[in-house]
Amino acid sequence: MSNPITSELLLQRLQERFGEAILQHESPYDLLTVEVTPSSAHAIVKWLKEDNELALSFLTLLGAVHYPDQTGREMAVVYHLHSLVHNVRLRLKAFLPIEDPSIATITDIYVGANWQERETFDFYGVKFVGHPNLVRILNEDSMDYHPMRKEYQLEDATREDKDDRFFGR
Amino acid sequence: MESLSNRKKVVSDKKMTFWESIYLPAVLGGMWITFKHLFRKHNVTKYPEETREFAPVYRGQHVLKRDEEGRENCTACGLCAVACPAEAITMVADERKKGEEHLYREEKYASMYEINMLRCIFCGLCEEACPKEAIFLTDRIVPTYFERDNFIYGKDKLVEKVDERIDISKRQLTGKRPQKS
Amino acid sequence: MLEKIILIVALFSVTLLIATYLTLAERKVAAWLQDRIGPDRAGPWGLLQPLADAGKMFFKEDFIPTNADKWLFIIGPGIAMFTALLTGSVIPWGPDLEVFGTTVELQVANVDVGILFIMGIVSIGVYGIMIGGWASNNKFSLFGAIRASSQMISYELAMGISIITIVMMSGSLNLRDIVEDQHGFNWYVWKQPLCFIVFFVCAMAECNRAPFDLPECESELIGGYHTEYGSMKLGFYLFAEYINMFISCAVISAVFFGGYNFPGMDNFSGNTLAVLGTLVFFGKTFFFIFVFMWIRWTLPRFRYDQLMHLGWKKLIPIALVNMLVTGVVIAALSGWFSGEKPKTAEPMQTKVKTEQPDKRLSMNTNTH
Amino acid sequence: MGKVEVVNGVETFNGEGFQLAMLDKVIAAARANSVWPLPFATSCCGIEYMATMGTNYDVARFGMERMSFSPRQADLLIVAGTISKKLAPILKQVYEQMAEPKWVLSVGACASSGGIFDTYSVLQGIDRVIPVDVYVPGCPPRPEQIIEGIMNVHRLVKHESLRRRYSDEYKHLLTKYNLNEDE
């Protein structure tokens, strides 16, 4: 095994390789978080997986976060990557505008990203360009909105046994 | 794939020995095991006739406690309703009037207190939230009904009867830090 | 004639009663093996449970799926039930009984080819399952039906070969002769343990019992061939299964465990012997029924292809080799290899003849 | 079916004939003791139902251990667990496939009312799509409560007349749930 990879080294490598594309970085709770440009996300994930030394070859989690207040960059797609060999985790973020939240799919890199991307599409309407089957997964096909966006209600409006007045609605 | 730790151990052995491959020893062995159970005493709680002892902290049907003098503890602060993740508790607060001191302990009381037992998930958060030790979950189970409306438990079902107190002291003490005397 | 009718009616009702209570027995045995109690609320110790089931099923909505083949859908369970009830007729249930001076044979029909009759009827029984499964117009049912038919055909072969071995030893296809041959404690299982195991396994497969319950295995095919059946039609299928099990166990105890013979039977005679013998026979049968249930609730089931492997690649070769060895031993005992002519008279002659299955078949069809 | 004729034949008497009343009682008792469940177990409550089936509670005592995963053979639909709006049509279909007489036991808060899941995707009680006979509260209910519910179903079965399923109220109930379009 080569010398252990740490977060600092990882960040350094990333900056060397994708200088322009790395927009921001921080380490909240010891987890290196890097903001990248949406267009470069696919290439970075691919490089991280294929680079033998870093070997960030495990996709832990893929999801999105909706920030309605950040104009122009409302939708954040978050990748959690994990190098099992070095036990280093990395969080990648790419911010997208709400009007056209599209980003390249990573299903060609990780097969397991398939359903997670579909779920993200289902919940937030993020379009993963090049995804083989980008349809809703958890909700009904007939649903016409993306329920996890902040503007939508959680509650079911049809129930009768609750009195909304008591719960502050 | 290289090993990620030094604790790896392969546990599944797929090679069959000759004796395993002729079926019979394992079959007979298995039958011997089940045969032994034939003579074991059954391990069944025949429910309606026998009941099993619940843990003292079991989270079953709620009770609204009265204090020693028979006054309702609840002061309708609404914390339980706020704490309820199922939003099953609704209440209406009312001011205590003159002459009602023997009924309610505090100046405010709940004139209406309802728990929707069909919504309730018996998580126990209301009990924890109550600052007045008024609501407790008990080790009684909520009965089943044919109609949905019966599950709205009002004060008539929740508040304990004056002469028929429900003992919850065990759940207050079990596993808790020793009470300062 | 009258006694035959009485016997038929008695046998009919006894079979039905036993099958009914086997459902309860199965549930009770399963419960005991699993540290449970089993049905105990319908009547004392749950004794009315089968009646409750039957009563419920009679009054359940009789349902025929829209796309099903109506007539076949109805005929299916009928065939299963009919054939299952038919097989009991050739089994000798006990030694002869003396009633009012007449000798009553405790066997509905003493057919010379009794054992062939059973095998023939049992193989018709699979049509009930097949037709029912096919007519339901449900894929799971169809799968069950296909599995059932191929399973039955495969296991009937090994079963037949192992039976031939016994027939070679007894020199007769008549069940009563076979039973009589095992007088006292002289049971065939001691001479032919391997044959017994093969026969036992095949019998389990023929009855669709776990671990061979592929046609209806719950976790894969929901209900298998009876997925679409409800009410009493389902009842018929379940009944037929239990009757089959009862008959199989009866055959096993008749062929391998001496039927109504028991050690020390010579001390009795006449009606005492008849009654005792019948009781012994039923005792043996119930023991095997218990073993069937015990196995069901212990073992995991096979996979379809493994079942076929077991049948064709293991059981049939074993049965064949066993048959050959038996044939050779019989030949040796009767002096074929010592150059002498067979000394013993008629029975041995037939034994020698039965060595070749083809000949035996043609011979017997000629006699009937 | 035969039983319709029987019922009609005695209808002319004032009230029920004695034999019919007896038959009614006997059959109802038989039905009550042989309720074959179809466990429509979706989530947590399903595990508790498994525990009820298991040794310690042994639902077999009620003659209920024969689970019928085929709706044709089942008498009691045990809905245990959350039913989402996506699943509701399937639940309804399963209910329709069951042969009369049939009963429904709604186990747990989710099935009965949605429970904590007052969300856009969860059906707020299965009584919106199929008629429910007995509700069991709890999340999940203890096996004791499930058995209570089952015994309540038995009570219902025991007191149900053979002819209830042909009554106008029953037809009305089905119409309310849009369940009798085929007849």
Add this chain to the structure above:
Amino acid sequence: MSDIEQLKKQSLFSNDTINGEIATLNLGPTHPATHGIFQNVLKVDGEKILSSEQTVGYIHRAFEKLAERRPYNQITPITDRLNYCSSPINNLGWDMTVEKLIGAGVPKRVDYMRVIIMELARIADHLVCNSVIGVDTGALTGFTYMFQQREAIYELFEEVCGARLTTNIGRIGGFERDFSPVFHEKLKKFLKDFPKHFNEFDSLLSRNRIFMDRTIGGGPISGERALDYGFTGPNLRAAGVDYDVRVMNPYASYEDFDFIIPVGTQGDTYDRFQVRQEEIRQSLAIIHQAYNNLPEGDYYSKDIPEFYLPAKEDVYTKMEALIYHFKIVMGEIPVPVGEVYHSVEGGNGELGYYLISDGGRTPYRLQFRRPCFIYYQAYPEMITGQTISDAVLTLSSLNVIAGELDA
């Protein structure tokens, strides 16, 4: 002769149609083998599966949206319902996530108590899975034996928290109450009795040729492929990769305990079964270690009075406690702003919590890494070319929990 041939051509079962006949089979949504609700549309040729398509989401309950509307302490009951076979792991994992967010440490005793509870939950989880594999192979009896043991574990949970399945056990900063004397008694009894019964169950199946034939080679997946799909937990370990969160990123003092990581070789059903069996034994060993070394001390953290509810008698007497009490219940405690990912080894693999806090009373975003959801998508690949029976067993050995799958 020609008539017969004519008939043969018309027949449904003639040779040339049966080979080309591809049928569609719906496994689910309410098939007995799915043990939950999800659908597999199989294309089969005879019994052989050619391809499969999945539909999930039948019990989608909007956990993540719900979590955005509930204060931190009310999320614990929600996590119960993720993988309901081992809800204490979910509960405690969530508590630890929040503790990580607010930067709170807990006493060693809490850690050890958590380990005991979590390993009990893991045993309960694996027991369900393995006994259900037994049921799907047709051996129901083992299931009933193991459910008696599960019942014993239920009783243990009930002693601690008051519920059997959806436990809502543990609080942010510790436990709501200490282990009671009855719990100690019952735990000792369980530790004594369990191995005997467990070995009984093991010998009913493990080395039975029928079972081995059924499971060996059923639904295999290679280690690389499994990683690509995002497998974790016993299913990944069955494929030969010894990834275990308890070892890689120890939480709750797991580094104190000595245990091995059982792995399989091919990732087939038998491997998964054996890995789970061994994990049960290892869990038992961990419980022994933790219980024998259970440190004295508090069952909650004293450093975070603003998160852990004060004792009731303090609420009446101390102003500070009363204020905290109200604030905690109302959810008005200021929570640090930040995002945190924490993962625990759940019953099915790495159960992760990605929590974003904006300082409000509810999480801004809470995403669960649900291991089932991620690995279930590999199912079609695993069963292609296998028979229906294998598909059923593969499904039960993957231990797909609908609640976790659909969230």
